[in-house]
Amino acid sequence: MPLLSMFKALPAVAAAGALAAVSGAGYLLTQQQQHLWGGSGRSEGDDELELLERPPPRPTQLERLRGSTRDRPFDLLIIGGGATGAGCALDAVTRGLRTALVEREDFAAGTSSKSTKLVHGGVRYLEKAVFQLDYRQLRLVWEALHERAVMLALAPHLAHPLPILTPCYKWWEVPYFWAGLKAYDLVAGRRNLVMSRYVAPREAQGLFPTLAQQQPDTGRRLKGAILYYDGQFDDARYNVALACTAAAAGGAVANYVEVQQLIKNPDGKVVGAVVQDRLAQEPPFEVYARVVMNTTGCFTDQVRHMSQGPDAADIIQPSSGAHVTLPAWYAGTHSNGLIIPKTKDGRVVFMIPFLGHVIAGTTDAKCAVSDRPVASPQEVGFILEALQDYLDIQVRPADVLSTWSGIRPLAADPRAKDTQNTVRDHVIMEEADGMITVSGGKWTTYRAMAEEAVDLALATGRMPPNARPHSRTARLPLLGGAGYSHTLPQQLAQEHGPMAAEAEAGALAASPAPPGAKAGPGRGTGAGGGGGGSSSVSGSRVVIGEDTAAHLAQAYGSRAGRVLQTATDRGLGSRLVAGHPFLEAEVVYAVRHEYCHTPQDFLARRTRLAFLDARAALAALPRVVELMAAECGWDGARRAAMSAAARDYLATYLPAPAAAAAAAAASADVAAASAVAAATPTAAA
Numbered sequence: 001m002p003l004l005s006m007f008k009a010l011p012a013v014a015a016a017g018a019l020a021a022v023s024g025a026g027y028l029l030t031q032q033q034q035h036l037w038g039g040s041g042r043s044e045g046d047d048e049l050e051l052l053e054r055p056p057p058r059p060t061q062l063e064r065l066r067g068s069t070r071d072r073p074f075d076l077l078i079i080g081g082g083a084t085g086a087g088c089a090l091d092a093v094t095r096g097l098r099t100a101l102v103e104r105e106d107f108a109a110g111t112s113s114k115s116t117k118l119v120h121g122g123v124r125y126l127e128k129a130v131f132q133l134d135y136r137q138l139r140l141v142w143e144a145l146h147e148r149a150v151m152l153a154l155a156p157h158l159a160h161p162l163p164i165l166t167p168c169y170k171w172w173e174v175p176y177f178w179a180g181l182k183a184y185d186l187v188a189g190r191r192n193l194v195m196s197r198y199v200a201p202r203e204a205q206g207l208f209p210t211l212a213q214q215q216p217d218t219g220r221r222l223k224g225a226i227l228y229y230d231g232q233f234d235d236a237r238y239n240v241a242l243a244c245t246a247a248a249a250g251g252a253v254a255n256y257v258e259v260q261q262l263i264k265n266p267d268g269k270v271v272g273a274v275v276q277d278r279l280a281q282e283p284p285f286e287v288y289a290r291v292v293m294n295t296t297g298c299f300t301d302q303v304r305h306m307s308q309g310p311d312a313a314d315i316i317q318p319s320s321g322a323h324v325t326l327p328a329w330y331a332g333t334h335s336n337g338l339i340i341p342k343t344k345d346g347r348v349v350f351m352i353p354f355l356g357h358v359i360a361g362t363t364d365a366k367c368a369v370s371d372r373p374v375a376s377p378q379e380v381g382f383i384l385e386a387l388q389d390y391l392d393i394q395v396r397p398a399d400v401l402s403t404w405s406g407i408r409p410l411a412a413d414p415r416a417k418d419t420q421n422t423v424r425d426h427v428i429m430e431e432a433d434g435m436i437t438v439s440g441g442k443w444t445t446y447r448a449m450a451e452e453a454v455d456l457a458l459a460t461g462r463m464p465p466n467a468r469p470h471s472r473t474a475r476l477p478l479l480g481g482a483g484y485s486h487t488l489p490q491q492l493a494q495e496h497g498p499m500a501a502e503a504e505a506g507a508l509a510a511s512p513a514p515p516g517a518k519a520g521p522g523r524g525t526g527a528g529g530g531g532g533g534s535s536s537v538s539g540s541r542v543v544i545g546e547d548t549a550a551h552l553a554q555a556y557g558s559r560a561g562r563v564l565q566t567a568t569d570r571g572l573g574s575r576l577v578a579g580h581p582f583l584e585a586e587v588v589y590a591v592r593h594e595y596c597h598t599p600q601d602f603l604a605r606r607t608r609l610a611f612l613d614a615r616a617a618l619a620a621l622p623r624v625v626e627l628m629a630a631e632c633g634w635d636g637a638r639r640a641a642m643s644a645a646a647r648d649y650l651a652t653y654l655p656a657p658a659a660a661a662a663a664a665a666a667s668a669d670v671a672a673a674s675a676v677a678a679a680t681p682t683a684a685a
């Protein structure tokens with residue numbers, strides 16, 4: 001954490017003064033925050049919002065997209081369905097705007113599934129606030145910390161507080177890290193999750209058993225650690241939940257629809273876009289809107305070039321960040337994270353528990369924009385080496401389960417004169433042709449960015465006068481978030497665990513079977529094993545292991561029961577792949593209710609198997625294809641093309657040696673399916 005290391009360079013008195021100033025300003029901001037958000041009364045926009053029971057199916061959404069005309073346009077057309085676009089769609093539609101969102105791949109297929117999965121305030125801005133006594137930077141931290149609390153509240157099943165240890169191997173680090181993280185607590189004010197505190201070496205070891213007691217390279221002993229809290233979330237599922245909630249609120253939301261061209265009026269204003277449904281072999285069609293919004297992340301400049309020509313100056317400064325996934329035991333048995341505040345070359349690396357595994361990263365390197373970035377062996381090596389300096393176990397490349405890379409859409413505001421301040425948090429601007437561009441920021445601030453962007457759309461004067469002037473998304477739970485109880489995993493285990501099945505079987509045996517009743521236990525095949533037991537269907541209910549109960553509660557929140565109902569109704573209570581909690585029924589549920597259209601949508605973003613364990617994702621692929629083919633009515637050729645495209649995609653998550661072997665296998669598959677791929681645009685999707 002550079003912030004904290006910079007304390008070292010300052011005389012203690014100056015650091016204390018800066019900290020006091022930040023704390024004072026943080027306190028004032030907190031008071032202001034309480035004034036703005038802390039009121040107990042209902043604010044405008046707080047009244048009941050009608051959400052559809054489930055998001056409308058894709059054909060309905062496409063029909064609505066096709067239905068717009070120059071005379072009856074959407075109010076807003078949003079291009080790009082990552083965190084930013086999906087957040088904008090939800091904000092707009094819940095203000096009463098006729099909203100369309102098109103995403104050319106899957107929701108979160110870009111950067112939004114590839115983050116470190118932290119919901120955080122951004123200590124680098126706090127660093128600037130401290131050392132430059134810069135109120136604007138402090139405001140960014142404060143805003144992000146406010147949004148951290150909101151994000152956790154809107155989808156408590158997908159986001160939760162995470163304790164993170166900051167290990168100290170030099171004495172001076174203890175007070176410096178302590179002071180920096182106390183400032184972080186203070187700026188969060190009453191939105192703080194849990195107060196940070198010093199923990200002695202022995203407690204630190206208890207919390208993170210693999211933490212090095214003595215650093216192998218320097219020989220320094222652990223002096224203790226500062227335990228602080230940030231949020232953690234499932235980024236891709238959060239993104240899908242945003243898109244589905246926007247659809248359930250009335251938005252015309254569709255993935256696999258690509259903007260190919262913008263439509264302009266004779267006066268040069270953007271009034272719509274030519275789009276292509278990538279899942280169908282049909283000609284492109286036109287979608288009209290009063291305002292078009294560009295939320296395409298690192299592809300922002302591609303769309304800006306459509307709007308302003310190829311010579312328009314770029315605003316995106318792409319930089320890639322890689323992660324690796326390791327087995328859970330790398331962090332011991334507890335669910336605590338670790339921050340390596342300063343690697344040998346001065347970077348920050350996190351080790352974070354995620355869905356029964358540990359993810360570690362990230363890197364930061366200038367890169368070209370790509371729709372399929374891959375973690376390089378150098379990046380993976382850098383992360384593993386950084387971990388080795390802080391762990392008492394041997395960090396082995398052979399333990400890596402998956403690797404992945406994402407591209408930061410860092411944006412420079414072309415209107416800013418001072419280059420020092422150009423790479424600020426985000427850029428939201430109306431272009432000369434009326435298109436609104438929204439880029440930069442971070443996942444944590446998606447909602448605030450969306451609010452600001454829709455405010456700007458309203459300020460253009462092109463929106464209908466009855467639109468709500470204020471956002472209502474800060475109090476709008478996402479699908480699965482409303483009605484969620486933190487004891488849901490336990491409830492599911494109680495209702496669907498093996499003991500419940502035994503009790504039911506006992507009751508069935510004791511009472512005469514009603515006429516026509518099915519035979520008792522054992523309808524499912526229980527493919528599982530490992531990770532907490534198998535899953536199956538017994539009597540009238542599906543029987544699941546503890547890990548599956550926890551997974552379903554975390555992934556679907558209050559909608560977990562619907563997945564189990566699908567499992568029961570369809571006899572799909574078996575695990576997809578041994579050692580992982582995912583059920584076959586989830587494939588059917590995702591296709592029907594979560595706009596899942598390709599195997600990679602399911603394996604990378606509806607579940608996170610590709611990120612957790614790339615080989616297991618490849619092992620699950622044939623069954624996923626089989627289930628999707630039955631659900632979607634794919635013929636043999638379509639099936640082969642889908643399978644080949646998914647293998648090709650999943651290979652990008654494999655650690656280097658395995659990737660080479662899989663690439664060879666996939667290229668054979670791809671060659672076999674090439675005739676189909678040529679005739680089927682979906683193969684590329």
Ligand SMILES: Cc1cc2nc3c(=O)[nH]c(=O)nc-3n(C[C@H](O)[C@H](O)[C@H](O)COP(=O)(O)OP(=O)(O)OC[C@H]3O[C@@H](n4cnc5c(N)ncnc54)[C@H](O)[C@@H]3O)c2cc1C
Nearest residue numbers: 080082083084104110111112115116118259297321443444
């Ligand atoms: C390595 C890394 C770690 C990070 N960690 C964190 C973190 O821990 N916490 C945090 O808060 N933030 C983090 N971030 C930042 C965060 O992930 C991003 O700010 C955020 O995901 C950007 O979302 P987006 O919607 O702007 O972009 P994207 O998610 O990339 O979405 C843009 C979408 O536009 C689509 N698109 C492009 N062109 C078209 C077209 N012509 N038609 C239709 N659709 C199109 C793309 O397919 C893509 O899906 C991290 C970023 C990186 C790279």
